[in-house]
Structure formats: C-alpha cells, structure tokens
Amino acid sequence: xxxxxxxxxxxxxxxxxxxxxxxxxxxxxxxxxxxxxxxxxxxxxxxxxxxxxxxxxxxxxxxxxxxxxxxxxxxxxxxxxxxxxxxxxxxxxxxxxxxxxxxxxxxxxxxxxxxxxxxxxxxxxxxxxxxxxxxxxxxxxxxxxxxxxxxxxxxxxxxxxxxxxxxxxxxxxxxxxxxxxxxxxxxxxxxxxxxxxxxxxxxxxxxxxxxxxxxxxxxxxxxxxxxxxxxxxxxxxxxxxxxxxxxxxxxxxxxxxxxxxxxxxxxxxxxxxxxxxxxxxxxxxxxxxxxxxxxxxxxxxxxxxxxxxxxxxxxxxxxxxxxxxxxxxxxxxxxxxxxxxxxxxxxxxxxxxxxxxxxxxxxxxxxxxxxxxxxxxxxxxxxxxxxxxxxxxxxxxxxxxxxxxxxxx
Amino acid sequence: xxxxxxxxxxxxxxxxxxxxxxxxxxxxxxxxxxxxxxxxxxxxxxxxxxxxxxxxxxxxxxxxxxxxxxxxxxxxxxxxxxxxxxxxxxxxxxxxxxxxxxxxxxxxxxxxxxxxxxxxxxxxxxxxxxxxxxxxxxxxxxxxxxxxxxxxxxxxxxxxxxxxxxxxxxxxxxxxxxxxxxxxxxxxxxxxxxxxxxxxxxxxxxxxxxxxxxxxxxxxx
Numbered sequence: 227x228x229x230x231x232x233x234x235x236x237x238x239x240x241x242x243x244x245x246x247x248x249x250x251x252x253x254x255x256x257x258x259x260x261x262x263x264x265x266x267x268x269x270x271x272x273x274x275x276x277x278x279x280x281x282x283x284x285x286x287x288x289x290x291x292x293x294x295x296x297x298x299x300x301x302x303x304x305x306x307x308x309x310x311x312x313x314x315x316x317x318x319x320x321x322x323x324x325x326x327x328x329x330x331x332x333x334x335x336x337x338x339x340x341x342x343x344x345x346x347x348x349x350x351x352x353x354x355x356x357x358x359x360x361x362x363x364x365x366x367x368x369x370x371x372x373x374x375x376x377x378x379x380x381x382x383x384x385x386x387x388x389x390x391x392x393x394x395x396x397x398x399x400x401x402x403x404x405x406x407x408x409x410x411x412x413x414x415x416x417x418x419x420x421x422x423x424x425x426x427x428x429x430x431x432x433x434x435x436x437x438x439x440x441x442x443x444x445x446x447x448x449x450x451x452x453x454x455x456x457x458x459x460x461x462x463x464x465x466x467x468x469x470x471x472x473x474x475x476x477x478x479x480x481x482x483x484x485x486x487x488x489x490x491x492x493x494x495x496x497x498x499x500x501x502x503x504x505x506x507x508x509x510x511x512x513x514x515x516x517x518x519x520x521x522x523x524x525x526x527x528x529x530x531x532x533x534x535x536x537x538x539x540x541x542x543x544x545x546x547x548x549x550x551x552x553x554x555x556x557x558x559x560x561x562x563x564x565x566x567x568x569x570x571x572x573x574x575x576x577x578x579x580x581x582x583x584x585x586x587x588x589x590x591x592x593x594x595x596x597x598x599x600x601x602x603x604x605x606x607x608x609x610x611x612x613x614x615x616x617x618x619x620x621x622x623x624x625x626x627x628x629x630x631x632x633x634x635x
Numbered sequence: 636x637x638x639x640x641x642x643x644x645x646x647x648x649x650x651x652x653x654x655x656x657x658x659x660x661x662x663x664x665x666x667x668x669x670x671x672x673x674x675x676x677x678x679x680x681x682x683x684x685x686x687x688x689x690x691x692x693x694x695x696x697x698x699x700x701x702x703x704x705x706x707x708x709x710x711x712x713x714x715x716x717x718x719x720x721x722x723x724x725x726x727x728x729x730x731x732x733x734x735x736x737x738x739x740x741x742x743x744x745x746x747x748x749x750x751x752x753x754x755x756x757x758x759x760x761x762x763x764x765x766x767x768x769x770x771x772x773x774x775x776x777x778x779x780x781x782x783x784x785x786x787x788x789x790x791x792x793x794x795x796x797x798x799x800x801x802x803x804x805x806x807x808x809x810x811x812x813x814x815x816x817x818x819x820x821x822x823x824x825x826x827x828x829x830x831x832x833x834x835x836x837x838x839x840x841x842x843x844x845x846x847x848x849x850x851x852x853x854x855x856x
Contacts, residue, residue, distance in 0.1 A: 269704050270742075279669035288698040289675055290828075319694050320802060323829060327665040375704035377714060421694045421831045423800045424723025455669045494721060 264297055266382040267532060268370045280454040282310045287379055291316035291418075292456060296384035301547055302528035305575075305582050306359070307387035309449055314456045315364055315385065315470065317428045317491075320419035322476065323455070330460055332444070336413075336482035339404030346446060346460055353394035353402075358441055359581035360466035361388045361549045362473055365496060365518050369621030374508050376621040383526060383628075388549070388582040391464045393445035397438045400482070405434075408484040412437040414463050416476035426490035430472050431483070432465070441466045441552070441580065444477060466580035467520045467552035471496045492517065497620075504623055505616035512619065520551035522625040523611055525558055525585070525603035530630045538593030538634035546571070547582040548603035554579035556606045560587035564598035565613070565627065571601065591634030599630045673825045676701070677837030683737025684838075689785050690718070690726050690734060692833035693801070703742055711738040725797045775850025778843055786831065791854040801831045812855035819848055 262275045264285050273285035278292055285295040294314035300307060327346055334342040344352075364385035369378050379385075400412070413431040420427055436442070443464040446452065453459040458475025465472040471491075487493075497515035498504040506512060525548035536542050548555045554576070559568040574584030591597060604610050615626040674696040678687045691700070706714070712735045718724040719731070726734060779787075786801065788794035791808035798805030811819060823844050826834035839847065 270702060274675075279671065286675075286698070287702050288696050289672055290696040292671065319831075320829060321671070323671055324666055324668045327667065370704075377703055377706060377710060380702045380704065419802055420722075421801060422723055422725075422797070423802055424725075425694070426722070452667075455667060459667055490721065 266370055268375070268380075270380065271370060271382070278314070278456065280310060280456065281314070282308075284311065284313070285382075285384065287381070291319045291321060293379050294456070295381055296387060298382070298384055298526075298528070300384075301526065301582075302545060305547070305577065305584055306389055306449055309389070309451055309454050309457065312362075312387040312389065312448075312454070312457055313364065313385045315379065316418060316456075316475075318418045318420045318425070320421055321456075322417045325417070325455070325460060325476075327460060330478070332461060332478055332480070334399060334403040334480045334482070336480075337406035337409045337484045338400075338482050339406065340402075342399070342403045344399075349394055349444070349461075350446060353398050355392060356395055356443060357390055357392040358443060358464070358466060359388065359390050359578040360441070360464060361386060361521070361580060361582060362464075362470045363387075363521050365469040365471050365622045366620070368624040371615075371624060372617060372621045373615070374617075376619055378621050385470075388547075389448045390450065391443055391445040392447040392450075393443040393461070393464065395440060396442045396444055396463070396480075397440065399444065399480070400438070403482075405482060406484065409434055409482045410485060411483040411487050413481045413483055413487050413489075414472075414474040414477055415479040415481070416458070416462075416474050417478050418476060428474075428491055429487075429489055430474055430496075431487035431489075431492050432472060436465075436468075467550075469496075469518050469521055471518055496622075498622055499618050503616055505618050508617050518622065521549070522623060523550035523555075523603050523605045523609050524548065524625045525601045525611065526628060527599060527601055527630050530599060530632055532630055533632070534630075535633045535635045536591045538591050538595070541588050541590050544571075544587045544589065544599065544601075546585050546587075546601050548585055548601070549580075549582050550603070550605040550609065552579045553606040553609070555583040555585075555603055556608075557604045558583075558585040558587075559602040559604070560589075561600040561602070562589055562597045564629065565600050565602075568602065591632070593634050595634045597632050597634070599632060600627050602627050671828050673828065673834040674698075674837075677834075678737075679741060680838070681737065681740055683733045683740070685781050686730050686734045687737050687741075688782065688833065688838055690724055690730070693786075693797070693831040694722070694724070700738060700742055705742050705744045706738075708735065708739050708743060711735045711743065714738070723800070725800070727796075771846045771849035772853050773850075774843070775846035775848070778839065778847050779850050782835065782838070783847075791851070797831075803830055805831070808851055809854050809856065811851065816848060819851060820844055823847060 263272050264275060265272045273287060275283040276286045277283045278294060285297060287293040287295060292314050296307060296311050296313045300311045330346060331343045364381060366378050367381050367385035368383050369376065370380040370382055411431045411433055413429055415429045418428060444461050445464045446461055453462055461477045463474045463477050496518040498518060499506050499512050500514040500516045525546055527544055527546045529545040544560060548558050558571040560571045561568045571585040571587040576583060602611055612626045616623065676697050678684045678697050715731055715735045719726045784795055786795045786798045786805035787808050788798055793805040793807040795805060824834060824836040826832045
C-alpha cells in the first residue's frame with residue numbers, strides 16, 4: 227500500500243526551468259522560458275505546464291498529437307472540470323485545426339432505412355436536447371503508477387474530468403434513420419485522420435444494446451459552452467460510465483454494422499486480459515482478451531498531497547471525489563492508518579449517477595504523528611475499489627485504494 | 636472568392652495569437668480555428684537519431700519517447716515492431732535494429748539513459764557540420780539525403796519511399812520555386828502542422844537550414 231498519489235509540489239513549481247538547467251523534457255522553442263512544471267512522483271514524471279488553444283496551462287505529456295493532463299488541484303476546486311482544464315488525448319496527428327460549422331455534417335449510414343446527413347443546426351433544433359453529468363476517464367488514467375512500469379502515455383491521475391454534457395440521444399438519431407433488422411453494432415468515426423494512409427483510422431464501435439441506452443449522447447456542448455476543439459468540437463460521443471476511448475471526438479460519421487467490427491482499434495487496441503480481474507502477473511503474456519468496457523469505482527482525496535504536514539491538534543477536513551460506472555456512489559470510507567480502521571465519510575451533493583460525487587471526512591492530526599490516509603468508495607451494487615493494484619501490460623483500469631502520507635506538526 | 640480569401644486572411648490575423656476561440660466569420664462561413672504548436676523538443680543527436688527523426692516524427696513528437704519510463708531493450712524492440720506492423724510506419728528491415736538501439740540509448744536502464752538536454756541556440760552538436768570547403772548546395776544535398784529523401788524522394792518530387800502514403804502526401808519540392816526564402820525557411824524551421832512535415836529547427840542549425848535551402852533551390856527548374 228505504498229502507492230503514491232501524484233502531487234503538484236508547489237515548492238517545485240518552478241519558473242524558468244530552462245535557466246535552472248532542468249534539461250529533461252524541458253521543451254525548447256515555443257515556451258521554454260516561461261513554463262512552470264509539475265513533477266509527478268514517478269520516473270520521468272516532470273511535465274511542463276503549457277496553454278494550448280482554448281486551454282489554460284495544463285501538463286503537456288506530448289505536443290503532437292496533443293496529450294494534456296489536468297493538474298490535480300483542479301479537482302479540488304471544481305466538481306465540474308472547467309472546459310479549459312479538461313484533459314486531452316488524441317491518437318492521430320492529423321487533427322482538423324479549422325471547422326466550418328455551416329458545412330459540417332453528421333452522417334448516419336450503413337444498415338439503416340434512410341441515410342441521414344444532418345447539420346449542427348438540425349441536430350440542435352429537430353431532436354430532444356438532453357443534459358447529463360458524466361465522468362470521462364481515459365482507459366490509461368494513472369498508467370504512470372503501474373509497477374513495474376508499462377509503455378504508453380504516462381498519465382498521472384488527471385486523465386479524467388467531469389462535465390455537464392448536452393446534446394441529443396444517439397438512440398433518437400438511430401430511430402430516425404431506422405435500424406435494419408440485422409443491425410448488430412454501431413461504429414463511430416471522427417474528423418481526425420492518420421498521418422500515413424496505412425495507419426488505421428481511429429474508429430470505435432459499441433454493441434447495439436449499449437448504444438441504445440438512454441444516457442448515450444451526441445454532445446454539442448460541455449458545461450454550457452461549445453466543446454473546445456481539442457475535446458472534439460463540434461460533436462463528441464458521450465458514453466457515460468464507459469472509458470473515454472469510446473467517446474469519439476469530432477464525430478462526423480456513424481455506421482450501423484450487421485457484423486462485428488473488424489477494424490484495428492476494436493480488434494487489436496484497447497484490449498483487456500479476459501479474466502475477471504483484467505490483470506496478469508507482470509511479464510505474463512496475454513492469452514485471451516476482451517474489449518475495454520466500463521469504469522470501475524474510484525475515489526481520490528483532493529486537498530492533501532503526499533508528504534504534506536498538517537497543524538497538529540486542529541480539526542482538518544479531508545475533501546475528495548468518488549465515481550463509478552453509473553450505479554452511483556453508496557458510501558465512501560476514510561482511513562488514517564493505511565486501511566486498518568475505517569470511518570464513514572460524508573457524501574456531498576448528488577449530481578447524478580455518472581458524475582463525480584464530492585465527499586469529506588474530518589480528523590484531528592496529532593503533533594508528531596504520521597498518517598497514511600486512504601479513501602475507499604463503494605457503489606450501490608456493493609462494488610469497491612481494489613485493495614491491491616492490478617497489473618496488465620497496457621496500464622489500464624487502475625482503481626486501487628490510493629494512499630496519501632501526511633504528518634501532524 | 637476573393638472576398639472569402641480576404642475574410643480568411645483577416646480571420647487568421649485576428650486569431651493568430653489568440654489560439655482560436657470559435658469565430659463567426661459571416662453568414663456563409665462559421666469557422667472554429669485553432670493553431671496547434673510545432674514540436675517543442677527534438678531527438679538528442681547520436682547514432683540513429685536521423686532514423687528516429689525520419690520515422691517517428693512523422694506521426695508524433697519526440698516527447699513520446701522521453702516521457703516513457705526507461706524501457707529494457709526488448710520493450711523498445713517490441714514498440715518499434717508495433718509501429719511497423721500495426722501502424723504501418725515504413726521502417727526498412729535494416730533500419731529496425733539501429734532504430735531500437737537509438738531508443739535504448741535515449742531511454743533505457745542500460746546503458747545509462749542520456750536525456751536530451753537543452754542548449755542555447757547554436758551550441759548544438761550537429762553531425763552534418765564540418766570544416767570542409769564544400770559549397771552550400773553540396774552540404775545541403777547531404778543534409779537532404781539524410782533528413783528529407785525518405786519522404787520527398789531523390790529528385791524532390793514527393794516520391795520517396797514514404798511520401799505517397801502520407802496524408803496529405805509529401806510535397807513536391809520542384810514546385811516551390813516561387814516561394815520566398817523566408818517562407819521556405821519558416822517551413823523547415825517550424826514544420827507544417829496538419830502534415831507529416833516536422834519542425835527541423837532543433838535538429839539543424841541556421842547555417843544548415845540555409846545550406847538545405849540552397850540545395851532545394853537547385854531542385855526547381
């Protein structure tokens with residue numbers, strides 16, 4: 227249980243990292259001289275904070291295609307992650323940098339009775355407008371904490387965000403197009419393109435039953451505003467409870483299939499070990515796999531950092547968030563002794579089953595004592611976080627109980 | 636048509652450094668525009684760095700390598716293989732091992748990792764630089780063969796081994812005669828966002844960029 231939590235060490239939040247000789251990963255050129263950094267507690271965890279278009283300074287894991295992580299303190303300050311702080315993850319580098327709203331069309335084709343080609347205006351005026359609060363979390367969120375380490379985008383815990391998504395129900399659209407009797411899966415494609423023709427275009431598919439759930443939306447707005455370009459303007463698929471790989475950005479093409487999707491991003495990428503744990507022993511090869519699915523229950527403490535000191539003898543309120551795949555959070559438990567004893571945390575406002583749920587717990591640190599703080603969320607069907615960290619070769623599905631070590635002074 | 640072009644130019648000026656909020660142009664065009672930055676870091680010069688620049692920078696910035704934890708050699712070999720077989724990176728068979736060796740030299744436990752370090756402009760070690768008396772175009776030609784040929788082809792027509800499969804395809808450099816030196820140098824320095832053309836300003840010093848420009852001028856009729 228020595229898992230460390232990423233922290234933003236404000237003492238290390240350095241201005242002018244170039245001048246200070248922090249060579250590794252300090253970008254030259256565009257922003258070398260005025261970028262602050264955040265250091266995540268794993269090897270090669272230093273990240274420059276840089277503002278990309280329509281974004282505040284975020285942790286840059288990569289520039290092209292952009293991979294941006296939300297600094298963790300944002301989750302303490304907001305239950306709904308601001309659009310300009312929302313994490314960004316793209317697979318392919320040919321991302322449109324200019325979109326003409328007037329000529330943009332969303333096409334629904336394949337095994338349908340009528341092919342549809344709809345403008346944004348038509349989507350906003352001819353269908354019920356629905357809003358839902360939902361967490362969007364990258365399948366590889368927290369990958370950097372895997373031990374042993376695994377290849378992939380090296381996220382801390384900030385490849386997730388909670389937003390109010392507004393748009394139309396996918397099923398309303400599918401019903402308007404009329405599904406053929408043999409419709410089996412729905413495949414989604416966005417405007418992003420690979421750099422080389424031979425690279426598989428990024429597309430994802432859902433089983434028909436999953437696609438027809440009432441909470442699955444085609445969103446045109448996020449927290450009351452248009453989506454930022456880097457979060458999928460003008461439309462993105464919203465699949466509450468499911469990992470973000472299904473939330474296709476810049477969505478412009480929906481294809482109804484009558485057979486299982488055989489394209490790369492479904493058959494080869496985003497696959498989990500098939501066993502119920504979705505884990506293997508480090509180094510063990512995968513024998514059979516299943517597609518990525520829904521997000522297991524997680525919780526975080528948001529107002530304490532690893533190694534922090536708190537004034538002894540004074541009550542302190544730990545704040546945090548919890549979420550699951552959409553059953554809703556039933557309880558959050560809090561421990562100050564590494565999980566030997568637990569007390570109930572107080573749940574905050576309920577924004578819906580797919581949203582972050584705020585929680586808080588009070589405790590009084592004693593002077594000179596060390597505490598291993600932990601939180602454990604349980605959802606309404608009794609699922610809990612894992613007590614030991616699962617391992618798989620792609621670094622997916624982390625939901626172990628997180629620990630933050632602090633001292634009373 | 637002219638009016639639309641004018642509008643676009645004005646728009647580009649307006650959003651140039653504003654990083655692109657959605658902009659209402661007029662009734663006909665309603666544009667949302669952003670400008671994504673070019674790559675901030677490059678591969679550390681060393682044996683095989685030209686391979687990494689040639690093959691890896693097409694699709695992603697060098698940060699992808701340096702953000703990784705130190706991987707054992709087998710892991711890098713597997714990654715290079717995956718880039719070739721799953722993602723179609725046209726790495727020739729003979730380049731596979733040297734490319735993996737370079738990645739190991741950059742980010743592995745053995746030998747000890749040598750991370751790219753930041754140097755002031757102009758202080759960089761540049762393999763192409765030497766004290767020979769060769770003219771700019773000759774120096775430029777050797778730089779071209781090293782860095783550009785794979786995509787743009789021996790005669791610059793965009794017909795290198797990789798060029799035609801790119802989206803958009805590699806540019807035909809025999810058609811850039813009318814571009815100003817500044818425009819060509821800008822492209823060399825910053826790359827072309829939205830294409831596979833990477834920024835070379837970190838790999839090539841100003842002298843080398845000028846030598847390359849001189850050679851490119853010999854390609855146009």
